[in-house]
Amino acid sequence: MTKFHTHYDNLRVARNAPPKAIRAAYKRLSQRFHPDKNPGDADAARIMAIINASYQVLSDPDKRREHDEWIAGMEAANSASRQTSQASYSTIQHSAQSASDMALLEILLPIFNPIKGIVIWTIFYIIGIGVITGAIWLIDSAVDLFRGKS
Known part of the structure; x- marks a missing residue:
């Protein structure tokens, strides 16, 4: 309890x-x-x-x-x-949500919403870096292919 x-x-x-x-x-x-x-x-x-x-x-x-x-x-x-x-x-x-559950949510949401936002933006940032790195690798490989390098 x-x-x-x-x-x-x-x-x-x-x-x-x-x-x-x-x-x-x-x-x-x-x-x-x-x-x-x-x-x-x-x-x-x-x-x-x-x-x-x-x-x-x-x-x-x-x-x-x-x-x-x-x-x-x-x-x-x-x-x-x-x-x-x-x-x-x-x-x-x-x-059903009781009144005390709603009060707890009102306390916890201001704490977890910024954390949730930070986690989401961090994931987007990591995915973005992966996409950019992959695009650079793909372009470099294409340039090497057209220049005759293997």
Whole structure:
């Protein structure tokens, strides 16, 4: 099962943690990573931003419910992907794309599209060099043939 990171992981609390526990975890972590206690530490500032974002989500009941639904969807998608990985290729080919699969594609396509373009242009470049080399060889052979060289 693919492990994904949640706001609960960021605050190091359980999913069923009450609001008091979430607030206590936020206070504990924010005291540890606060920029005033870690001047000039870029990692502490980054971690503090993550802690703040996680607390904003988990302290708001509506945002927390949406986050819990997202987690349930990700778990369902992971469970479904494990089951479909055992299926045949034709079954996988015809299965519908879930919302999480589309999100993954949105993340991966910007990475792979430039790579795909580079590979394609490299192949065209190699083929082009082969064609030019073959044409030069053919012309040289024809010139030698007409000059009487064997």
